[in-house]
Amino acid sequence: MSFTLAPLPYSHDALEPHIDATTMQIHHGKHHQAYVDNLNKAIAGTPHENKSLEELVANAGSISPAVRNNGGGHWNHTFFWESLAPNAGGAPTGALADAINQAFGSFDGLKEKMNNAGMTRFGSGWAWLIKGADGKLSVTSTPNQDNPLMDVAEVKGTPILGVDVWEHAYYLKYQNRRAEYLNAFWNVVNWNKVASRL
Ligand code: MN
Numbered sequence: 001m002s003f004t005l006a007p008l009p010y011s012h013d014a015l016e017p018h019i020d021a022t023t024m025q026i027h028h029g030k031h032h033q034a035y036v037d038n039l040n041k042a043i044a045g046t047p048h049e050n051k052s053l054e055e056l057v058a059n060a061g062s063i064s065p066a067v068r069n070n071g072g073g074h075w076n077h078t079f080f081w082e083s084l085a086p087n088a089g090g091a092p093t094g095a096l097a098d099a100i101n102q103a104f105g106s107f108d109g110l111k112e113k114m115n116n117a118g119m120t121r122f123g124s125g126w127a128w129l130i131k132g133a134d135g136k137l138s139v140t141s142t143p144n145q146d147n148p149l150m151d152v153a154e155v156k157g158t159p160i161l162g163v164d165v166w167e168h169a170y171y172l173k174y175q176n177r178r179a180e181y182l183n184a185f186w187n188v189v190n191w192n193k194v195a196s197r198l
Contacts, residue, residue, distance in 0.1 A: 002040040002043075002044075003036050003039055003040055003053065003074055004036065005028075005032055005033050005036045006078065006081075008024070008028050008081055009081060009082065009085075010084075010085065010086050012024040012025050012028075014085075014086035015084060015086060015188045018184040018185070018187045018188050019084070019170075019173070019184065019185075019188060020172065020173045022172055023169070023170065023171075023172045023173055026168070026172070027077075027164075027168060027169060028077070028081065031073075031077070031168050032073070032074070032077040032078075035069075035070045035073030035074045035077065035145070036070075036074050038066065038070040039066075039067065039070035039071050039073070039074050041066075042064060042066035042067045042070055043056075043067060048063065048067055053071060053074060053075050054075075054149070056068075056071040057071055057072060057075050057147065057149050057150055058149060058150070058151060059151060060072065060146065060150035060151055060152050061150070061151045061152040062151075068145075068146075068150075069144060069145050070145070071145075072144070072145030072146055072147055072150070073145040075147060075149075076126060076145055076147055076162065076164070077164070079147075079159060079162055080162055080163070080164050082190070082193055083161055083162060083189065083190055083193060083194065084188045084189065084190055085188065085189075085190035085192075085193070086188070088187070088188050088189055088190045088191065089186060089187040089188055089189055090191065091107050091191075092107060092191045092194065092195065093191070093195075094195065095195070095198065096191065096194060096195040096198050099136075099137050099198060100137060102136075102137075103136055103137040103138060104137070104139075110129065110139070111186060113139040114127050114129060114139050114161075114163065114182075115127075115179065115182045115183070117139050117140065117141040118141065118163055118165045118178065118182045119178060119179060119182065120141070121141045121142075121143070121165050123143065124143070124144055124165070124166040124167070125141055125142050125143040125144060125146070125165055125166070126141060126142050126145075126146075126147065126162050126163065126164055126165060127139065127140075127141045127162065127163050127165060128140050128141065128142065128147070128148050128157075128159045128161070128162045128163075129159070129160050129161040129162070129194075130148045130155070130156075130157030130158060130159050130160065131157055131158045131160055131197075131198065132156075132157045133156075133157070137160075138155070138157065140153075140154070140155040140157070141165075142154075147159060147162070158197070159197075160194050160197040160198055161189065161194045161197075163182065163185050165178060165182075169181070
């Protein structure tokens with residue numbers, strides 16, 4: 001079995017002006033494609049060939065760095081594209097809003113926590129909103145292409161929203177201004193999708 005790159009669920013320019021079309025073309029078509037291609041190369045002819053992506057990610061601590069990094073890259077980016085949508089943003093509602101208010105005091109409290117997690121992730125990685133085993137929401141971050149589903153994660157949980165803070169996610173439009181990118185990200189969050197993951 002080999003993994004394939006799904007098309008984006010919207011056009012490359014659909015998230016303008018918050019995330020620009022050129023960034024989306026390169027991020028999805030080059031970076032994400034490379035994770036898929038390198039994952040397929042790394043598992044070819046190994047017992048990992050017949051495992052699901054979820055299985056590989058859950059056992060990140062006992063697989064090769066190539067499978068961990070590229071498998072994580074494939075999982076994380078697939079999750080990220082689905083977390084975004086054109087004409088989205090605004091504020092979460094219903095049970096999701098209740099859970100956010102309970103955990104962070106308010107939606108602004110969540111934004112502050114997640115922006116801070118993204119800003120303080122040195123180098124490359126991700127900031128996540130996760131649901132813990134106790135059902136409570138919290139914010140965490142992971143380096144490189146790790147994620148909170150991995151056995152090696154410092155803080156484990158089920159991601160319901162994530163933001164890519166690798167420079168390749170924002171450099172063309174925002175250069176070194178990661179904070180501006182993180183603020184813009186909130187304008188394209190697909191809250192219906194996030195709520196469905198809760
Ligand atoms: Mn990326």
